[in-house]
Amino acid sequence: MARAIPTTAAAALLAVVATTAMAQEYAGRDRLRAQSAEFRREVIQVASGVYVAVGYSASNVVLVQGDSGSIIVDTGTDSTAARAIVEAFGPRLRRPVRAIVYTHSHPDHTGGGRVFAGDDTPDVIAHETFVKATPEAGRGGREGGDQFGMALPVDQFINVGVQAEFGRVVPPTREGYLPPTRTFSGDESSLTIAGVYVQLLHTPGETPDTIAVWLPDARVLMPGDNVFRAFPNVAPIRGSRLRNPEAWVASLDRVIALKPEHVVPGHTRPVLGAAASGATLIVYRDGLKSIVEQTLTGIRKGERPDELVAHVTLPPALAANPFLQEFYGGVEWTVRGIYADQVGWFDGNATKLFPMPEKERATRLVTLIGGVARMVERGRAALAAKDFTWAAELADYVLVNDGAHVEARRLKAQALTELAERQVNAIARNYYLTTAQFLLKDLPAR
Ligand SMILES: [Zn+2]
Numbered sequence: 001m002a003r004a005i006p007t008t009a010a011a012a013l014l015a016v017v018a019t020t021a022m023a024q025e026y027a028g029r030d031r032l033r034a035q036s037a038e039f040r041r042e043v044i045q046v047a048s049g050v051y052v053a054v055g056y057s058a059s060n061v062v063l064v065q066g067d068s069g070s071i072i073v074d075t076g077t078d079s080t081a082a083r084a085i086v087e088a089f090g091p092r093l094r095r096p097v098r099a100i101v102y103t104h105s106h107p108d109h110t111g112g113g114r115v116f117a118g119d120d121t122p123d124v125i126a127h128e129t130f131v132k133a134t135p136e137a138g139r140g141g142r143e144g145g146d147q148f149g150m151a152l153p154v155d156q157f158i159n160v161g162v163q164a165e166f167g168r169v170v171p172p173t174r175e176g177y178l179p180p181t182r183t184f185s186g187d188e189s190s191l192t193i194a195g196v197y198v199q200l201l202h203t204p205g206e207t208p209d210t211i212a213v214w215l216p217d218a219r220v221l222m223p224g225d226n227v228f229r230a231f232p233n234v235a236p237i238r239g240s241r242l243r244n245p246e247a248w249v250a251s252l253d254r255v256i257a258l259k260p261e262h263v264v265p266g267h268t269r270p271v272l273g274a275a276a277s278g279a280t281l282i283v284y285r286d287g288l289k290s291i292v293e294q295t296l297t298g299i300r301k302g303e304r305p306d307e308l309v310a311h312v313t314l315p316p317a318l319a320a321n322p323f324l325q326e327f328y329g330g331v332e333w334t335v336r337g338i339y340a341d342q343v344g345w346f347d348g349n350a351t352k353l354f355p356m357p358e359k360e361r362a363t364r365l366v367t368l369i370g371g372v373a374r375m376v377e378r379g380r381a382a383l384a385a386k387d388f389t390w391a392a393e394l395a396d397y398v399l400v401n402d403g404a405h406v407e408a409r410r411l412k413a414q415a416l417t418e419l420a421e422r423q424v425n426a427i428a429r430n431y432y433l434t435t436a437q438f439l440l441k442d443l444p445a446r
Helices: 008-027 027-039 079-092 111-116 128-132 245-256 275-298 303-310 331-343 356-367 374-385 388-399 407-423 426-440
Strands: 041-048 050-054 061-065 069-073 097-101 123-127 183-186 186-194 196-202 209-217 219-223
Touching: 008 027, 027 426, 041 061, 041 079, 041 374, 050 079, 050 407, 061 196, 079 111, 097 111, 123 128, 123 196, 128 183, 209 245, 245 275, 275 331, 303 331, 356 374, 356 388, 374 388, 388 407, 407 426
Parallel strands: 069 097, 097 123, 123 183
Antiparallel strands: 041 050, 050 061, 061 069, 186 196, 196 209, 209 219
């Protein structure tokens, strides 16, 4: 006769199975948490006379010492962050600051110039396209969502994939901003500042105005946000245009050819040593290039976005690389972004030439299923079955015509929260959770 497993042992076994299953379910969130180690505060010496302050601001700030002063590359989010960095650099920041160089125009890199300048009068250098950079159209809390998670309670916030400022992101203030005083046009510019020979290469990527700062003597490369330890954010969900992925790949080709000894990205920790630097840049280029090529090949075959995202993935040799994890940008979003950019809004299905408005479709689907109560009931069943995206979609069919429907709001908020807790992508997590918070706001307690 087989011996029955004692009840307590069986319970213990079940608990182990449940814990393991749960650990797998939330593996994405755990990996995102681990990514926060990339932003622990530290001033890191990269090479002789080159230091980077990581984790004091949303973005990194680099100090280059010269024989008659200093160069600052990027200035952090705002004056508060910049003051903390000046203090952290301490006497390593040799006055006067002779130049401030902006790798690109994003606010997290350009908010602290006044603090670094102090009483000095540095040249403030950028590419000429920097001053032509137009504000992006989208932004705003669409549907109550926010990729930065600025309105999230601290206990729900982990990071923003490539940044975390004091545990959470704050809206940038611009009172510390210094506009460029010197710009260059064309591909590159070479100059000597405080005795340091510097080359600036126009390398469009995350922004059209991005420049890579190259120190040929120390062989240090500062590629701005064209490289960091996360998949590139080619097609941002926050409402901005596609960031030209082909130009981005070409820019990576250009910096790979420099054979840098060290790479200091605009976010996350520096890569030290020629072997690691070369390998990282190549992996980053190859990963992005592969996604672009697979997408374009599929488009040529007539594939639609849903068909493309089903098979376009990073090649196995690259998929596990720490620099290509989807903490920030996403492969699927990149594919959809390239499709929209290359092919346009229309997916080729004649039914969708003049799509039925979503309110009309929702009304008809609610009728089809037997009413609003039935739709919500189906949504709850989907939630119970851990079919979270479907649960959120069923809630949408109610909310699109009755945004105040309490049970549908609650259902969608629960579904989004579950989706968020399973995400490795910080932007997706923050957007899900901020939308959930928006949906639950002012709802009566159960
Ligand atoms: Zn940045």
